Amino acid sequence: MDKTQHTGYCLLTAFALLPAISHAQSTTPESDTTDSKRLETIVVEPAGEPEAPLPLGTAVSGKTLATTPGSAGDPLRSLQSFPGLAFTDDTEAEPAVRGSRPDDNYFEVDFVPAEYLFHAGGLISVFNADLVDSFSIYPSAYGPEYAGVTGGVFDVKLRDPKTDRFHTTLDIGILQSGLLVEGPINDSQSFYLAGRASYLDLVIGTQTDEDAEEGVTLVQFPKYTDYQAKYLWQVNDDAKLTFSANGATDDATIDIDETAEEVQTDPILVGRFQEESAFNQQSVVLDVRFSDDMSFKSAIAHSRGEEQFRIGGAGSISILSDKWFSRAQLDMTLADNHDLSIGGRVAYNDYEVDLDFNVPLCTEFEPDCTLTEAERIAVNIDDNATFLNFFVKDNWYVTDKLTLFPGISLQSDNALDKSFVEPRVALEYAVSDSLVLSAGAGIYHQLPYFDQFDDELGNPDLDYIESVQAVAGVYKEFGDGWNIKSEVYYKQLDQLVTGDEANRYANNGEGETIGFDTLIRKDLTDRFSGWLSLSVSGSTRTNKRTGEKFDFEFDQPFNASLVTSYKLSDKWRIGAKFWMHSGALFTPVTGSTPDEEIDGFFIPQYGALNSERFPDYRRLDLRLDRTVKRSKGRTFSTYIELLNALGSKNVSYYEYNADYSEREESEQLPPIVALGFKAEF
Numbered sequence: 001m002d003k004t005q006h007t008g009y010c011l012l013t014a015f016a017l018l019p020a021i022s023h024a025q026s027t028t029p030e031s032d033t034t035d036s037k038r039l040e041t042i043v044v045e046p047a048g049e050p051e052a053p054l055p056l057g058t059a060v061s062g063k064t065l066a067t068t069p070g071s072a073g074d075p076l077r078s079l080q081s082f083p084g085l086a087f088t089d090d091t092e093a094e095p096a097v098r099g100s101r102p103d104d105n106y107f108e109v110d111f112v113p114a115e116y117l118f119h120a121g122g123l124i125s126v127f128n129a130d131l132v133d134s135f136s137i138y139p140s141a142y143g144p145e146y147a148g149v150t151g152g153v154f155d156v157k158l159r160d161p162k163t164d165r166f167h168t169t170l171d172i173g174i175l176q177s178g179l180l181v182e183g184p185i186n187d188s189q190s191f192y193l194a195g196r197a198s199y200l201d202l203v204i205g206t207q208t209d210e211d212a213e214e215g216v217t218l219v220q221f222p223k224y225t226d227y228q229a230k231y232l233w234q235v236n237d238d239a240k241l242t243f244s245a246n247g248a249t250d251d252a253t254i255d256i257d258e259t260a261e262e263v264q265t266d267p268i269l270v271g272r273f274q275e276e277s278a279f280n281q282q283s284v285v286l287d288v289r290f291s292d293d294m295s296f297k298s299a300i301a302h303s304r305g306e307e308q309f310r311i312g313g314a315g316s317i318s319i320l321s322d323k324w325f326s327r328a329q330l331d332m333t334l335a336d337n338h339d340l341s342i343g344g345r346v347a348y349n350d351y352e353v354d355l356d357f358n359v360p361l362c363t364e365f366e367p368d369c370t371l372t373e374a375e376r377i378a379v380n381i382d383d384n385a386t387f388l389n390f391f392v393k394d395n396w397y398v399t400d401k402l403t404l405f406p407g408i409s410l411q412s413d414n415a416l417d418k419s420f421v422e423p424r425v426a427l428e429y430a431v432s433d434s435l436v437l438s439a440g441a442g443i444y445h446q447l448p449y450f451d452q453f454d455d456e457l458g459n460p461d462l463d464y465i466e467s468v469q470a471v472a473g474v475y476k477e478f479g480d481g482w483n484i485k486s487e488v489y490y491k492q493l494d495q496l497v498t499g500d501e502a503n504r505y506a507n508n509g510e511g512e513t514i515g516f517d518t519l520i521r522k523d524l525t526d527r528f529s530g531w532l533s534l535s536v537s538g539s540t541r542t543n544k545r546t547g548e549k550f551d552f553e554f555d556q557p558f559n560a561s562l563v564t565s566y567k568l569s570d571k572w573r574i575g576a577k578f579w580m581h582s583g584a585l586f587t588p589v590t591g592s593t594p595d596e597e598i599d600g601f602f603i604p605q606y607g608a609l610n611s612e613r614f615p616d617y618r619r620l621d622l623r624l625d626r627t628v629k630r631s632k633g634r635t636f637s638t639y640i641e642l643l644n645a646l647g648s649k650n651v652s653y654y655e656y657n658a659d660y661s662e663r664e665e666s667e668q669l670p671p672i673v674a675l676g677f678k679a680e681f
Contacts, residue, residue, distance in 0.1 A: 014330045048337045057142070058082060058485075062132030062159070067138070068563060069577040070621030072641060072674040075174060076117060076125035076156075081271040081561040081577060083517035083533040084139040085152070086554045087653055088584035090619075090669040093122030093543045096554030097152030098140045099491045099513025099539040100467075102363070104151030104446060110158050110244060112301040112325055113347075115279040117156075117608065119198075119224040119250055123175070126226040126248040128194040128646040128676075130169055130180055133159035136590035140489050141440040141518075144391040144407035145329075145343060150446040150467040150493065158244075160232055161190035165633070173676045175200050188234045195227040205319040212406050215260030219272075220253035238289040247280040256312060263312075264658040265600055267374040268358060268372040269338075271312035279305040293333035301325040314371040322350040341407075346388055353381040359457065364553055365498040365509055365543050367587040367606040372598065374546035393424075408546040410446070416453060418464055420445045433479040441470040448497050453506045466494045483522035498543055507547070511552060513539040530564035530575075531678045550609040556582045583614035583651070597601045614651040619644050619669070634681055641674040 041228075050211035065075030078086050085095035092100040094117075103228035107114040109127075118125055138146065140155040146153050166183030173200055182192030225667035226248040233241045253274045253296040256262060283301035290296065307319040327345035334340050360374035388422035407428040414418040424442035452458040473487035496509030513525060515537025520528050532560045537559075567573050587609050592602035622645050627637040647670065654663040 025327065036642050041653050055197075057136055057138040059134050059136035060253055061134050062129070065132065066129045067136055067565070067573075067623070067639075068577070069565075069575040069623035069624060069641060070579070070619075070643060072175075072643070073129055073171075073548045073639065073676045074124050076127070079135075079137075080579060081531075081563050082137065083535045083559070084515070085137075085517050086535075086556045086559065086581070088554060088556075089133050090650070091122050093118040093125070096491055098515060098537070099493070099511060100151035104149065105154060105447070106149040106151070107148065107156065109155045109156045109246075110242075110283070111281045111285050111297065111299045111327070112281075114156070115281055115303050115305055116248070116277075118315040118360075119226070120222040120252065123222065123636075126224075127156070127158065128178055128180055128196060128226075128228055128248070130171065131192070131194060131228055133157045139255070140491055141426070141442055141469040142424075143405060143426060143440075144393050144422065146339065146443070147389045147391065147409040147422065147444075148446060149410045150385065150444045150469075156468070158228065158230065159193040161230060163190045167549045167633075167680060168681045171196075171676070171678045174674055187230065191229070191231045193227075193229045195225070198223045200452075214293070215257045215263075217255040217257075217436050219255055220228055220251055222250065222252040225250065225252045238538045239610055240287045242285045243283075244285070244289070245280070245282045247278070249276075249278040249358060249418075261655050265602070265604070265656050265660070266313050266370050266372050267598065269312040270308055273312060274308070274310040276308040277306065278361065282674040295331050296329070298328040299326065299581070311357075311371070313490075314346075314374075315355070315376070316543065317357055318352075318354040324348045325562045330575075330668070337397040339397075341393045341395075342391070344388075346386070348384065348386050350384040351381075355379050355457075356380075361499045361501075361504060363452075363497055363505070363509075364497050364541065365496075365548075367607070367609055368604065369443075372601060372602075373603070375596075377457060381454065381456065383411060387411070387413045387415070389662075393586070401430045405440075413447070415447060416460075416464065417463070418432075418445075420464070438475070439470075439472040442470075443468055448505075452497050454497035457504075459505045461503070462497065462505060463495050465496055465507075468492045481525040481529070484518065486516070486518045488514075490514050496541070498540075498545070506547040509541060509543055511539065511541045513537060513552070524565075524567070524632060527567040528565070529567075530562070532563075533559075533561040534646070535559040548609065550611070551585055553585055553610055555585060555610075556584050571626055571628060573627075575623040575625075578619070578622045579621075580616060580618045585610040585613055585614050586653070588612045589656060589660045594659075600658060604660050617650045618648045619648070619650065620646045620648075634680070637678045638666050639674075639676045641673045643674060645671065 021498065058442055062075050065071065065078040066073055068078040068081060071078045077093065079085055079095055084098050094105060096102050107117050116126065122534055134157045135153040142153055161182045163184045167644055171178040171179040176196050177199065178194060178196035180192060180194040184190045192652060203225045210254040229244060229245045231243040235241055253272065255272050256270055258270055281301060281303035283299055285299045286297065288296045303323045305321045307472035310316040310675045325345070325347050327343065329343035331339065331341050357375040357376040358368045358371045359377045362369035364523060389409065391407060391409045393405060396404040396406065398404055407424045409422040409424065421622045422443045422445065426440035428437065429437045445464040447464060448462050452464040454588050469491045471487055471489040473485065473549060475483070475485045477483045491513040495507040495510035496511060497505050498508040519531060519535040521531040538556065538557060539555040540549055542549045561577060561579045563574060563577045565575040588611065589604045590607045591605040594606065595601040623639060625637065625639045627635065629635050650668040652666045652668045655666050656663045
């Protein structure tokens with residue numbers, strides 16, 4: 001990706017501009033929570049328990065994620081080391097999954113949709129690391145319990161409060177500090193309350209001399225806060241009621257003047273860059289087991305979000321959203337060989353958008369995303385949308401070895417007045433206790449971004465994006481904690497949104513992805529544990545109107561991660577992660593022409609879309625942990641990490657001079673030391 005694209009298109013998406021509204025509206029799928037379901041996740045336990053042979057998803061415990069080298073203690077940042085997930089830059093926190101864009105993913109936390117998961121566009125997740133119980137990944141061909149999404153599904157489970165006694169945990173890192181208080185209220189009720197705040201802005205101050213020399217004034221270094229609260233009432237042995245609340249704030253401001261390199265190729269960027277965002281979410285979840293053969297789970301959630309953006313002279317955007325969400329799921333045993341899941345959800349979203357901005361006609365099918373020449377649009381939008389979903393899935397145990405999972409998803413909305421029937425099917429065949437074969441396939445639909453189908457901003461006649469997905473896999477255990485899971489997958493996308501001169505946007509794009517993922521793992525049985533992740537894939541896009549075919553922006557033909565951990569003693573542990581993948585694609589600039597209206601501004605001329613790659617990416621992270629347990633349950637732990645220990649100069653993008661005759665590499669993460677300290681009383 002060249003510098004022009006970076007300051008135009010990436011700023012819009014990274015700041016969660018208007019696409020974030022429609023994605024939050026449309027991707028609120030159901031998730032199956034029946035304990036008896038076998039085809040759900042692979043649970044990676046940190047203490048040596050064997051993985052269950054479950055093929056169509058991968059889950060990792062929060063403890064394993066938080067101690068992965070390179071995570072800096074943040075569990076969700078450890079996603080980079082798992083197969084099928086593509087990251088093209090160190091700053092990215094959300095992956096491109098099996099040929100879909102990062103914005104096409106769905107995130108869920110404790111049975112309800114997540115507002116946003118990361119501070120500062122991906123710097124760190126909004127959840128206290130001590131509270132993340134597990135993180136499940138469903139990369140493709142998932143069942144009917146998930147609807148309205150074509151990318152990956154990520155399910156975060158936060159643990160319940162501790163009930164043995166009151167605990168206080170203090171967590172101090174280089175970016176922020178946090179406090180967690182939890183414990184029992186009585187024999188049936190417990191709680192936790194956690195809060196964190198960043199302070200690096202207080203240490204760094206307003207700006208550095210280097211920033212000032214580059215024409216950038218750091219007015220407010222990125223700062224953030226977040227909180228999580230849970231109140232659990234164990235009504236009886238078969239019923240549990242949970243009240244949860246969580247929220248976050250982010251604030252960052254910089255000023256850019258005429259001497260900054262960024263404005264040479266996009267002059268309208270001169271001015272103030274400001275981002276302020278916040279959300280508060282509350283939910284109530286009821287979990288009841290009526291008998292060994294029937295259980296019921298339901299949730300009601302409300303969230304309110306506020307986002308304010310300003311990007312130089314390009315304008316400003318204000319987004320206010322009020323969202324209500326309700327869902328219910330009933331799981332029952334119909335016969336000795338049939339378990340049935342029935343679920344539904346309703347999402348109502350009310351939003352206000354004030355926009356006065358240069359909006360570029362820019363999709364993944366167009367290379368030029370400069371803001372200077374984009375059309376200025378000023379609108380005030382006050383609207384709402386309702387989304388409905390219903391699904392049925394049968395776990396049919398055909399034989400002792402063969403299980404089928406047929407299902408169907410029904411979804412409807414009043415945003416585009418569309419309804420869909422989506423069949424899904426999966427199977428699992430246990431060749432032996434240690435060897436399991438699996439397969440799955442389904443049809444999926446996803447709403448385009450809000451700005452693309454809105455009456456005033458885009459084309460209201462757009463249709464849903466369609467996807468056909470299939471996967472086949474094998475899981476094998478070898479003993480002594482060793483196991484391997486491999487999958488081959490196929491994804492076809494149609495009705496992708498392209499730019500259109502007459503209607504701004506049209507459904508003229510299609511895509512195709514085929515790939516192979518392998519995860520080789522060694523569970524902790526003695527001192528050594530770790531895993532090797534390998535991915536080989538190819539992903540393309542085609543503009544059906546022009547016939548142009550090109551590699552998908554996030555295509556990575558090869559991606560590999562090796563994660564190792566060695567327990568030196570009960571107090572000391574060392575670990576390392578080596579990560580390498582194909583370099584990111586970018587569209588080269590082949591020349592430029594002077595703009596007839598803006599003096600000193602040049603219009604770039606582009607080569608073929610995504611026709612060149614940056615050099616291959618390589619990074620080594622090292623970690624050392626020390627844990628000391630004292631009397632009365634007191635625990636003290638520290639870690640130190642060296643990120644990018646080899647000092648690899650991985651390219652992020654190219655910075656061009658004004659007429660695009662020269663370019664300079666902008667590198668990603670330099671060697672950095674990360675420290676953390678935790679005390680539990």
